[in-house]
Amino acid sequence: MNAYQLVKPLLFSLPAETAHDAVHAGMRTAQGTPIADALRERYLVDDDRLRVEAFGQQLPNPVGVAAGFDKNAQVPSLLASLGFGHVEVGGVTADQQSGNARPRMFRLREDEGIVNRMGLNNHGADVVGERLAAASVNVPVGVNLAKTEHVAIDDAPEDYRYTYERVAEGGDFFVVNVSCPNSEGFRDLQNRDSMEAILTTLQDAGASPLLVKLSPDLPDPAVEDALDLVNELGLDGVIATNTTTDRPATLRSHNRAEEGGLSGKPIEPRATKMVRFVAERVDVPVVGVGGVFTAEDAYRKLRAGAHVIQLYTGLVYRGPAIARDINEGLLDLLERDGFDSVEDAIGADLD
Numbered sequence: 267m268n269a270y271q272l273v274k275p276l277l278f279s280l281p282a283e284t285a286h287d288a289v290h291a292g293m294r295t296a297q298g299t300p301i302a303d304a305l306r307e308r309y310l311v312d313d314d315r316l317r318v319e320a321f322g323q324q325l326p327n328p329v330g331v332a333a334g335f336d337k338n339a340q341v342p343s344l345l346a347s348l349g350f351g352h353v354e355v356g357g358v359t360a361d362q363q364s365g366n367a368r369p370r371m372f373r374l375r376e377d378e379g380i381v382n383r384m385g386l387n388n389h390g391a392d393v394v395g396e397r398l399a400a401a402s403v404n405v406p407v408g409v410n411l412a413k414t415e416h417v418a419i420d421d422a423p424e425d426y427r428y429t430y431e432r433v434a435e436g437g438d439f440f441v442v443n444v445s446c447p448n449s450e451g452f453r454d455l456q457n458r459d460s461m462e463a464i465l466t467t468l469q470d471a472g473a474s475p476l477l478v479k480l481s482p483d484l485p486d487p488a489v490e491d492a493l494d495l496v497n498e499l500g501l502d503g504v505i506a507t508n509t510t511t512d513r514p515a516t517l518r519s520h521n522r523a524e525e526g527g528l529s530g531k532p533i534e535p536r537a538t539k540m541v542r543f544v545a546e547r548v549d550v551p552v553v554g555v556g557g558v559f560t561a562e563d564a565y566r567k568l569r570a571g572a573h574v575i576q577l578y579t580g581l582v583y584r585g586p587a588i589a590r591d592i593n594e595g596l597l598d599l600l601e602r603d604g605f606d607s608v609e610d611a612i613g614a615d616l617d
């Protein structure tokens with residue numbers, strides 16, 4: 267039995283966000299102390315076969331932390347100590363926001379999923395930007411940029427620009443989040459004109475590398491439109507996917523009725539399908555996100571065309587060893603199938 271199996275029942279006896287806050291507080295305490303060194307010793311898998319280059323970043327391994335876990339950039343270094351190869355912090359908005367009323371995060375235990383309707387709660391671009399600039403993290407840090415709730419869609423480009431300029435110094439890559447399902451009208455930003463205005467404004471401001479994160483709920487023609495834009499504007503990558511408002515018929519947990527975005531195991535097939543759809547249509551790296559819990563899950567996304575993967579819900583259900591377990595498992599899978607490295611396996615299932 268590993269340590270997380272002992273702690274998990276205690277954490278799971280608390281409301282989901284309370285447990286998250288408690289874990290975060292523990293991580294903040296451990297960051298920068300000998301505990302972090304001990305964690306690194308235990309969880310870092312250092313192997314050349316795992317290295318990946320994507321959107322101008324040298325990633326020590328393909329397993330990253332998805333946006334939303336460290337919204338305020340408080341523990342990126344500690345997350346790197348858990349063996350993750352990159353960390354995406356945020357979503358960050360220009361103004362500080364408190365988000366929706368609690369409870370707003372729900373475990374779907376039987377399904378190994380989460381439904382959340384956090385509503386982009388965060389400390390705001392000024393605070394997060396300063397924190398990031400002062401942080402020392404030895405893996406690339408991405409910043410997830412989102413629209414401030416009260417800002418009208420027409421004013422969104424300037425709102426994103428403000429946030430970008432505040433976090434530019436401390437971020438290694440930047441992600442335009444137009445796919446959060448928990449803010450009114452937010453996903454309308456995924457229409458071609460809105461996206462183009464935001465992306466070109468950020469490019470003018472110097473945002474690079476610049477990626478866009480899409481919703482799994484976009485119909486195929488809208489995804490194709492978005493990907494045309496990625497190609498036309500020369501963006502550096504696509505993240506697929508955010509959470510879904512859909513509820514697969516297989517869900518068993520009573521919390522499936524909660525409003526919000528679903529993540530975790532139940533969205534894995536859909537997210538992987540979207541990774542493949544995107545990878546078939548763009549030449550830039552795809553970041554595969556959604557329901558990655560195991561090495562097999564990660565491998566499936568890599569073979570479907572993802573250059574790297576990210577996870578959030580898997581960390582909640584599997585605990586701090588998840589990056590190590592996936593990286594070690596990937597090495598076994600590469601060996602089994604005769605690949606020399608992760609980079610060799612990327613897109614192996616594409617025609």
Ligand SMILES: Cc1cc2nc3c(=O)[nH]c(=O)nc-3n(C[C@H](O)[C@H](O)[C@H](O)COP(=O)(O)O)c2cc1C
Pocket residue numbers: 332333334335337356357358371380382384386410443446479507508509528529530531533555556557558576577578579580
């Ligand atoms: C509580 C919570 C908060 C999230 N916040 C954000 C966010 O601020 N920005 C974003 O782009 N994605 C956010 N996400 C989505 C994740 O980054 C990821 O795309 C999604 O959860 C699917 O991955 P998973 O199945 O590994 O969790 C959030 C997810 C959860 C569970």
